[in-house]
Amino acid sequence: MLIPVFLVGIITSLLPGLHPNSIGAILNPWLSSWPDWPFALVALLGVRMAMQFLPSILVGAPSGETGLSLLPGARMMREGRGLEAIMVCAWAVVAASAAALLLSPFLLPFFPDLFSFIKPWIGFLLVIASSVLIFSEGEVKKAGLAFVVFSLAGILGILTLNLPLLDPLFCLFVGFFTMPIFLMPESVVRSKQKRKTFPAIALEILPFIALGVVLGGLADLLPGLSTPSQVAVFATLLVPLSVPAHFLALVASIEASHTAFAFSASAAAGVARVGVVAMADQMVPVQMQTLPSYLGVYALSVAVGAAALLLVGKWLIPRWGKLDWASMGRLIGIYLVFMVLLNDGPLGLVVMACATALGLLAVRFGVRRTHVMGSLIAPAMGHAFGLL
Amino acid sequence: MRARAGKPASGEGRKKPDAMPAFWHPATLTPQHLTLLIFVLLMAGLALLYIFPISSAYVSTSPSGVWLLRDGQWAQMQGTVESIEGKTGGFSLRLCASAGGCVSVYAPERIGGAADLAEVKKGQALRVWGETASAQGGARFLRAHRIEFLTQSELNQINPIQ
Numbered sequence: 351m352l353i354p355v356f357l358v359g360i361i362t363s364l365l366p367g368l369h370p371n372s373i374g375a376i377l378n379p380w381l382s383s384w385p386d387w388p389f390a391l392v393a394l395l396g397v398r399m400a401m402q403f404l405p406s407i408l409v410g411a412p413s414g415e416t417g418l419s420l421l422p423g424a425r426m427m428r429e430g431r432g433l434e435a436i437m438v439c440a441w442a443v444v445a446a447s448a449a450a451l452l453l454s455p456f457l458l459p460f461f462p463d464l465f466s467f468i469k470p471w472i473g474f475l476l477v478i479a480s481s482v483l484i485f486s487e488g489e490v491k492k493a494g495l496a497f498v499v500f501s502l503a504g505i506l507g508i509l510t511l512n513l514p515l516l517d518p519l520f521c522l523f524v525g526f527f528t529m530p531i532f533l534m535p536e537s538v539v540r541s542k543q544k545r546k547t548f549p550a551i552a553l554e555i556l557p558f559i560a561l562g563v564v565l566g567g568l569a570d571l572l573p574g575l576s577t578p579s580q581v582a583v584f585a586t587l588l589v590p591l592s593v594p595a596h597f598l599a600l601v602a603s604i605e606a607s608h609t610a611f612a613f614s615a616s617a618a619a620g621v622a623r624v625g626v627v628a629m630a631d632q633m634v635p636v637q638m639q640t641l642p643s644y645l646g647v648y649a650l651s652v653a654v655g656a657a658a659l660l661l662v663g664k665w666l667i668p669r670w671g672k673l674d675w676a677s678m679g680r681l682i683g684i685y686l687v688f689m690v691l692l693n694d695g696p697l698g699l700v701v702m703a704c705a706t707a708l709g710l711l712a713v714r715f716g717v718r719r720t721h722v723m724g725s726l727i728a729p730a731m732g733h734a735f736g737l738l
Numbered sequence: 739m740r741a742r743a744g745k746p747a748s749g750e751g752r753k754k755p756d757a758m759p760a761f762w763h764p765a766t767l768t769p770q771h772l773t774l775l776i777f778v779l780l781m782a783g784l785a786l787l788y789i790f791p792i793s794s795a796y797v798s799t800s801p802s803g804v805w806l807l808r809d810g811q812w813a814q815m816q817g818t819v820e821s822i823e824g825k826t827g828g829f830s831l832r833l834c835a836s837a838g839g840c841v842s843v844y845a846p847e848r849i850g851g852a853a854d855l856a857e858v859k860k861g862q863a864l865r866v867w868g869e870t871a872s873a874q875g876g877a878r879f880l881r882a883h884r885i886e887f888l889t890q891s892e893l894n895q896i897n898p899i900q
Contacts, residue, residue, distance in 0.1 A: 386792055389792050437767075440772055440776075441767055441772055441775075444772065444775050444779055445775065447779065547769075548769040548772075550769070551766060551767040552765075552766060552767075553765060555767070632884075634795070634883065634884070635883050639795040639812055640795045642786050642790035643786070643795065645783075646782075646783045646786030646787040646790065647783065647792070648783070649779050649780075649783030649786065650779075650780060650783030650784060651783070653776045656779075657776055660772070
């Protein structure tokens with residue numbers, strides 16, 4: 351029964367914006383009487399967990415719970431290191447899922463203590479991290495312009511995360527990163543790839559994967575620093591964006607372990623922080639009796655997704671530069687606008703337009719577009735200081 | 739073997755006589771290592787599903803069979819609705835098998851499955867998944883996880899037309 355589900359998962363993962371939460375919500379009325387539907391949903395989630403990184407690497411389209419993989423992923427693609435980015439993502443997802451599945455029974459009891467230790471410092475750490483990010487521009491004038499971009503993005507982030515949107519991060523990140531690519535043809539990702547086979551990856555990514563596993567677990571349990579995107583932003587304190595492979599490994603492992611830990615957190619504490627897990631829990635409760643089956647389906651589907659990522663990536667990435675980008679770019683742009691409209695309605699389009707303007711403003715000012723991360727850092731600061 | 743003069747000292751381009759096999763290259767994570775890890779994860783998933791099959795969580799039983807299960811055990815059964823009444827935060831149903839034997843089922847309002855509890859009527863055939871529990875007086879009941887209406891063909895399979 352899982353093979354057709356895997357195929358659907360692989361195909362839908364290539365379409366940014368089609369999250370398993372949305373697929374579940376669309377198909378639930380027809381398939382909820384299928385006894386294995388909750389497990390099929392988990393299989394879709396697992397396949398997508400690995401495959402979602404392909405669109406973000408290829409076209410800079412946001413995906414997943416953080417949407418942050420598009421920063422280092424698209425950057426590596428531009429540098430002709432697309433296959434390396436695929437390898438890093440596959441390693442991070444597979445290793446982090448395996449580690450999280452193995453460790454969750456042992457680590458979960460310690461997470462609350464760990465959080466209570468760092469919680470009082472999170473707000474201050476984010477202020478320091480933001481200052482470092484802004485002043486890393488070098489010149490005072492540029493730092494001032496970066497501060498303007500950061501602050502405007504922060505205001506937009508706070509407003510957007512409080513709007514009734516299904517997928518607020520998707521419309522924000524399409525606007526910040528993807529639309530400016532299509533509006534500025536000179537920045538199109540059309541670099542010649544350096545390799546046609548997968549390279550070996552340096553062992554130094556392993557500590558970042560390990561850190562991602564821990565942070566992914568924290569994302570399941572911490573009420574103040576709740577979403578993986580906020581955890582990933584918090585992680586920028588520890589991992590500078592300047593080494594894209596490290597940051598990509600970190601973000602991918604946070605996403606993978608966050609989902610893997612979500613099953614154990616749901617079974618142990620009744621807290622399902624991943625939409626699909628909550629949906630499955632409503633049909634066949636995620637409890638100790640069903641936990642091994644859910645984890646089995648998740649492990650199997652992550653493995654299938656990672657294998658598909660390698661196969662599709664190996665075929666597609668060397669050919670990507672040869673495509674007619676002008677037509678492709680227009681089609682992808684129209685598709686993303688349609689998905690924003692489908693997910694979040696006209697309000698989503700307004701958010702996307704504001705985010706696009708900010709993305710273009712950063713380019714116009716000549717500062718790095720990473721300053722739009724203020725859209726996530728500012729709400730995280732607000733939570734940490736109890737202001738939001 | 740010594741490197742010949744003029745060759746780079748870094749080792750690039752040199753052949754080592756006792757070089758390690760391509761698979762074992764401790765300083766890097768090779769695609770072969772990744773393939774192996776994917777295979778291990780795949781096997782782990784299959785092993786978990788072999789030992790704990792998806793359907794194994796629920797014991798298939800009849801309404802009267804629920805009385806033989808221990809508290810907390812998960813069960814799946816089907817039967818016809820004898821009565822239904824609204825309770826705080828849910829519904830209480832009495833479900834009976836065609837061969838006799840009934841059991842109470844408590845269904846929370848936001849229950850999973852296709853059955854809309856507000857539309858359930860007496861005599862309707864349902865399939866119920868849930869957890870056995872005992873009421874204060876010791877009466878056994880099933881706390882439903884999900885409820886579905888049975889289709890006509892499923893009904894015919896249970897009670898074949900004579």
